[in-house]
Amino acid sequence: MKKLLFRADGTTQTGLGHIMRSLALADMLGDSFDRRFAIQNPSDAVLKLLAKQNMPVVTLQSGEMAELLTQVSTEDVVVLDGYQFDETFQRAVREKAHKLVFIDDLMQGPQVADVVINHAGDVTATEYQTEPYTTLLLGANYALVNPAFVQKTQPKDGENKAFVNMGGADLHNVSHRVVDLLLSINPGLRITVALGAANPHADTFADFPKDNVSVQQNLSAKQMARVIGGSGLSVVAASTIAYEVATISRPMIIIQTADNQSRMVSFMRDRHLVVGALTLPIDAEKLALAVKKSRLTPSVFKQRIVFDGKATTRYQQVFSQLCA
Structure with missing residues (x-):
């Protein structure tokens, strides 16, 4: 049971930050996990980006919670990355999924996910209001960086x-x-x-x-x-x-x-x-x-x-x- 569903959006107007963070995490986890993305009305550029990384994409017609839930199974670990996924949204997804992960950078409101990721370097656990079961993965030790980026010696030229x-x-x-x-x-x-x-x-x-x-x-x-x-x-x-x-x-x-x-x-x-x-x-x-x-x-x-x-x-x- 290593099924992962990543839910993130990105456009020319809003930027691709959420998709890129989720994609980096998907690449870090590797092929031993069954990974797929759910994206609202993805552009051709976004589809090409995900295809280049061999990531299947589920196209959503809206950002509504009900539509996403039709794609969630009890075997899925769902990873949400976006500012629209509030407490109500997270609770509904967690009730249906196996586990819920939330990639965050706002530190606003109660956090109900099983795991919350915030790779900001100076964030602390005291800035979060969490459930007893929630695990916080904070700071540069959990930098969402694709594994292709590794330390290299300085170039001579x-x-x-x-x-x-x-x-x-x-x-x-x-x-x-x-x-x-x-x-x-x-x-x-x-x-x-x-x-x-x-x-x-x-x-x-x-x-x-x-x-x-x-x-x-x-x-x-x-x-x-x-x-x-x-x-x-x-x-x-x-x-x-x-x-x-x-x-x-x-x-x-x-x-x-x-x-x-x-x-x-x-x-x-x-x-x-x-x-x-x-x-x-x-x-x-x-x-x-x-x-x-x-x-x-x-x-x-x-x-x-x-x-x-x-x-x-x-x-x-x-x-x-x-x-x-």
């Missing part, structure tokens, strides 16, 4: 290479602004821009020199890890991608692109895991200063301490027990 990613959708095309500023700081820099499956802005990068800027879209986790590993600097959104860079261990600048990223920014900055933490609109002088700091690597050694690479093993143990 990486000093003049940078990696840029501002999330799966990047609605406001922050990536373009970042590339523009990086080239003004270092005109010889070679930049790889990774655009998510839901990003509609690929055409806007045509005005950059092709010798300097390479735009990649719909990269697999392995491809993304390879690009990050070959770069001496990463400039990324203050989201799960920042944890992925830190797991590989690279000098990094993070940019807060959404309100719910504030705790991530505080954690990464206060633990000295980044060389710069910026907000929108991007301050060009602060970015330039952070780029200069990237040649020093104390943040890389701190990353290796916080992200120990054992999260996959921890999750496999937890979910094997849940499915028993």
Whole structure:
């Protein structure tokens, strides 16, 4: 009985954060689990993303609880990731499923799931109101990072290479602004821009020199890890991608692109895991200063301490027990 049903949504407008976190967890658990996703009206881009990872998708016509319950069996461990799954929704799913897991980052209201996951680095159990049976998996020890991201040695030719990613959708095309500023700081820099499956802005990068800027879209986790590993600097959104860079261990600048990223920014900055933490609109002088700091690597050694690479093993143990 190792059946997992992941319920998450994502669009160009809302971003793909919930889907990407759930997908990372699914990949960490591996083929020994029967994994499938339930997504409301998934776009072609989302379907291609899941197909690339060999994840079956159940298409839901609505976000209504009743429709999801028709897909839930008593053998399923259901994983919910989304802001719409309130206490009432969770209780109904838990009553029908074998077990319930909730991936959270808001810490609001009573938590009734069997397991609650929040990989924010500075969150504590005292911030949660839980049931006696609830297990909390909190902090960087439970970072939802695809197992393709592993620690790599610094590249010999990486000093003049940078990696840029501002999330799966990047609605406001922050990536373009970042590339523009990086080239003004270092005109010889070679930049790889990774655009998510839901990003509609690929055409806007045509005005950059092709010798300097390479735009990649719909990269697999392995491809993304390879690009990050070959770069001496990463400039990324203050989201799960920042944890992925830190797991590989690279000098990094993070940019807060959404309100719910504030705790991530505080954690990464206060633990000295980044060389710069910026907000929108991007301050060009602060970015330039952070780029200069990237040649020093104390943040890389701190990353290796916080992200120990054992999260996959921890999750496999937890979910094997849940499915028993």
